[in-house]
Amino acid sequence: MKLFLNLLLFLAVTSIYSQNSLSGSVFNSETNESIAFANIYFPQLEKGTTTNEVGVFSIHNLPTGNYNILVSIIGFETYSQTIQIPYQEDLKIALLPSAIEIEEVIVSTPFHKLQSENVMKVEQRKASDLKSKGAINLAEGITNIPGVDGVSTGISIAKPVIRGLSSNRVLVYTQGIRLENQQFGSEHGLGINDAGIESVEVIKGPASLLYGSDAIGGVLYLNPERFAHENESETNLNFQYFTNTEGLNTNLGYKSSGEKFKFLIRGSFTEHADYKTEDYRVTNTRFNEKDLKAALGYQDVNFKTELRYNLNASKLGIPEEIGIQNLNKSPLLPYQGITNHIFSSKSTLFFENSRLDLNLGYTYNDRKEFEEEHHHDDDEDHDDDDDDEHDDDEHDDDEHDDEEHHDEILHPALHMKLKTFNYDAKYHLPKFGKFETIVGVQGMHQINTNYGEEVLIPDATTNDFGVLATSHIHFEKADIQLGARFDTRNIKVVNSIDKSFTSFNGALGVKTNLSKNVVARLNLASGFRAPNLAELTSYGSHEGTNRFEIGNENLNNEQNLQIDLALEYKTDHLEIFANGFYNIIKNYIFLSPNGDLINDDPVFLYLQDDAKLYGGEVGLHIHPHPLDWLHIESSFETVTGKLNNDDYLPLIPANKLNNTLRVEYNLKPLNKGNAFVTLSSAFAQKNTSVFETETSGYNLLSAGFGGEINVFKSVLQIQITGTNLTNKKYVNHLSRLKPDGIYNIGRNFSFSLSYTL
Missing domain, CATH: 2.40.170.20 (TonB-dependent receptor, beta-barrel domain)
Known part of the structure; x- marks a missing residue:
């Protein structure tokens, strides 16, 4: 308890002396024109803002230390640089025009870098992009990523396959923790809805160093x-x-x-x-x-x-x-x-x-x-007629209602x-x-x-x-x-x-x-x-x-x-x-x-x-x-x-x-x-x-x-x-x-x- 109180006191003291602000501007490196509504983001701090109409930004309450700053907007290469906080002057950031899509931070690897800076090869896709391809659910959407497939049972149940390995050989992480949902079963699905999922990252290959057992396949x-x-x-x-x-x-x-x-x-x-x-x-x-x-x-x-x-x-x-x-x-x-x-x-x-x-x-x-x-016994007569059920939709509906009625008991x-x-x-x-x-x-x-x-x-x-x-x-x-x-x-x-x-x-x-x-x-x-x-x-x-x-x-x-x-x-x-x-x-x-x-x-x-x-x-x-x-x-x-x-x-x-x-x-x-x-x-x-x-x-x-x-x-x-x-x-x-x-x-x-x- 004493150690815990000392830690809280330390945090309170450092908060008093470590509050910093950063201001700057973002502009086109070829034309020197300011860039409005560019995204400014510190991945380690999970803190960000956007530039205003004239390309200026400011962000407050930053801790002292060295942190990676990312600046991104469609039509330009993502800017990535480590800066020391406090930064004593306005930060001027020049973005290079590019037709390449915006790079995002890779979260699944521990150093939180852009893929272009990452030593491991990691595939990343926005969940919205996967859905735009017509996927009914997330498990189907990820099969559009090269090297990823799925063992499916109809459209509702699917398990990710990475380079031929699946089930307990592929570890699933959500909300920063490993997902445990009886995934050993071949007919057990992913169990995650795509609503509220920002993006998907795939490590293809053994990741036991980062995640332990069950990450043998990715x-x-x-x-x-x-x-x-x-x-x-x-x-x-x-x-x-x-x-x-x-x-x-x-x-x-x-x-x-x-x-x-x-x-x-x-x-x-x-x-x-x-x-x-x-x-x-x-x-x-x-x-x-x-x-x-x-x-x-x-x-x-x-x-x-x-x-x-x-x-x-x-x-x-x-x-x-x-x-x-x-x-x-x-x-x-x-x-x-x-x-x-x-x-x-x-x-x-x-x-x-x-x-x-x-x-x-x-x-x-x-x-x-x-x-x-x-x-229950009073439903057995319906079971005897299974072979003829597809010929009578009205009977199907009645039988279905009976099954619904008995679900709770x-x-x-x-x-x-x-x-x-x-x-x-x-x-x-x-x-x-x-x-x-x-x-x-x-x-x-x-x-x-x-x-x-x-x-x-x-x-x-x-x-x-x-x-x-x-x-x-x-x-x-x-x-x-x-x-x-x-x-x-x-x-x-x-x-x-x-x-x-x-x-x-x-x-x-x-x-x-x-x-x-x-x-x-x-x-x-x-x-x-x-x-x-x-x-x-x-x-x-x-x-x-x-x-x-x-x-x-x-x-x-x-x-x-x-x-x-x-x-x-x-x-x-x-x-x-x-x-x-x-x-x-x-x-x-x-x-x-x-x-x-x-x-x-x-x-x-x-x-x-x-x-x-x-x-x-x-x-x-x-x-x-x-x-x-x-x-x-x-x-x-x-x-x-x-x-x-x-x-x-x-x-x-x-x-x-x-x-x-x-x-x-x-x-x-x-x-x-x-x-x-x-x-x-x-x-x-x-x-x-x-x-x-x-x-x-x-x-x-x-x-x-x-x-x-x-x-x-x-x-x-x-x-x-x-x-x-x-x-x-x-x-x-x-x-x-x-x-x-x-x-x-x-x-x-x-x-x-x-x-x-």
């Missing part, structure tokens, strides 16, 4: 919506309609910031009927979702903190076969009922030339799954509650010469408890602890990042196993300019993943998996080593990139059938063998002079995965080629207009595991246009997008409905409106 990092600028407020309404499912995504948000306190809240509602192919609707792919996000922030000179809360409640139909054909939006049996609470606290203490970051999180995931056999077949506490503390040491260094500790305490009739995963407690150190070294012609980490994980299963797993990992990366226009990044990193509860202890059938899984308590750590080479060529009007990787995984865990049947389901065992994955992504972006409004983009991605015996790994995405023609324009009354046409080609996947079938290739055509108009002196954004315009009948290799020959979604148009006050 990290999907979701950046939450930012607070409003100081002394500003904003109300925003979004509406999106989808013709294929007659679905709605709608959300309303408000945020306001004073000199010290900040607040935001956003609520959303989503519902979709079964999606349609050219021949039929896919029964029970319907779903609905309610989401609430709220945040409260406080910022003084030497201290800032924010508290965030996310409540997500969803009902997701589990498709099994083609049956009922209607447009009802409440799921039939079987379905998942999921309630997820995420509490997070993110705080920073600023000292002179150093700082301490502390992130705390608590996730409460309540998962229920209801199955057909749990109907049905007992879930599977009911699990997962409670997880996370902590992450990182101390940024004072800069020493060319060295920026961070040391830290991370950990997790997790309890899984069963309440349902079935127990697929037993009651268990998991504890993680890790300690790390990493440095960024600045040389004249190169930047080097290196680090090391030690982790331990203990898993205790009630009245059963008590196992501990340990691992030591490291990473080394270098970024250098091979020439004026060519940047090279070479990274070598190891990673690990401890076996999860499903792999250690499963024994039973799970709704939707169509298999009986048996765990193996003798499984060892997965341990990998990946080398990654990224090359970028960039001029004012041409960008070319090529990324290649080779990933060696020792003790790769996989499911394999043994030929037996239990309860008419094939038995699958968890086995281990060494594996390797290799491939990469190449692409280009042309915006020719003087046609800066024209953009031609193309990317190709490939990955191959094999076991040590040369058998192919399961769930490896097919090779993909994407070609996009995009234009930007201003035609009154439409401002910031955009239009695009995209042809996405998936090649045939013939490199399949022993229990997979080959998948044919296909081409999907999409197009869209939109822009902004002023309505009552505020901005209304409009976007109209069509996907699968030819109504192609196709099956994605990573669709969990593929074994039943069920097609993916057909032609769909989306209409989006976003109004900001």
Whole structure:
């Protein structure tokens, strides 16, 4: 307590003597004209403002120290520079005109730099840009990022796949903490609504140095919506309609910031009927979702903190076969009922030339799954008529009403509650010469408890602890990042196993300019993943998996080593990139059938063998002079995965080629207009595991246009997008409905409106 009081006294004293202000101006380096409404932002402080009509800005209550300042606006290169606060004179910033899109700060890596300054290759996309491509949800939207795909069950359930690895091999972060929502299940989705998500970052490759176990394949990092600028407020309404499912995504948000306190809240509602192919609707792919996000922030000179809360409640139909054909939006049996609470606290203490970051999180995931056999007796007659249901829509509606009536009194077949506490503390040491260094500790305490009739995963407690150190070294012609980490994980299963797993990992990366226009990044990193509860202890059938899984308590750590080479060529009007990787995984865990049947389901065992994955992504972006409004983009991605015996790994995405023609324009009354046409080609996947079938290739055509108009002196954004315009009948290799020959979604148009006050 005495130490705590002394710390508070120290903060109070430093606040008195460390309040600083910065003033300056922003102008065009070629014409010397002032630039109005440019964004000024300090990423370490999460504090910013904009220039006024004559290009002047001022920002107050800055702590003493060295901080990176970013200045960005459309049509100019993003300016990045480290300055010392206090700054004794007005800061004059010259921006270079450019047709290249604005660069944003990379948050998922610890030094918070622009991607052009980052040693690791990280892909970043704005959530709004992903939605503009016509994606129904966030999980579908991220598949537009090269090297990223998704294992899907219809349109409501999807899991991210990064370079052929998914499930517990890809770690998801939201609100600055790891997302824990029973993600071991192959039919368990992402569980995050895109409302209130600012941007998405993808680390492709082992990130155990930064995040510990489960980041062996990469990290999907979701950046939450930012607070409003100081002394500003904003109300925003979004509406999106989808013709294929007659679905709605709608959300309303408000945020306001004073000199010290900040607040935001956003609520959303989503519902979709079964999606349609050219021949039929896919029964029970319907779903609905309610989401609430709220945040409260406080910022003084030497201290800032924010508290965030996310409540997500969803009902997701589990498709099994083609049956009922209607447009009802409440799921039939079987379905998942999921309630997820995420509490997070993110705080920073600023000292002179150093700082301490502390992130705390608590996730409460309540998962229920209801199955057909749990109907009451008076509903059994309806079940006998399943084969004829699609012929009588009126009967379908009546039966659906009966199911709705009984939802509240049905007992879930599977009911699990997962409670997880996370902590992450990182101390940024004072800069020493060319060295920026961070040391830290991370950990997790997790309890899984069963309440349902079935127990697929037993009651268990998991504890993680890790300690790390990493440095960024600045040389004249190169930047080097290196680090090391030690982790331990203990898993205790009630009245059963008590196992501990340990691992030591490291990473080394270098970024250098091979020439004026060519940047090279070479990274070598190891990673690990401890076996999860499903792999250690499963024994039973799970709704939707169509298999009986048996765990193996003798499984060892997965341990990998990946080398990654990224090359970028960039001029004012041409960008070319090529990324290649080779990933060696020792003790790769996989499911394999043994030929037996239990309860008419094939038995699958968890086995281990060494594996390797290799491939990469190449692409280009042309915006020719003087046609800066024209953009031609193309990317190709490939990955191959094999076991040590040369058998192919399961769930490896097919090779993909994407070609996009995009234009930007201003035609009154439409401002910031955009239009695009995209042809996405998936090649045939013939490199399949022993229990997979080959998948044919296909081409999907999409197009869209939109822009902004002023309505009552505020901005209304409009976007109209069509996907699968030819109504192609196709099956994605990573669709969990593929074994039943069920097609993916057909032609769909989306209409989006976003109004900001």
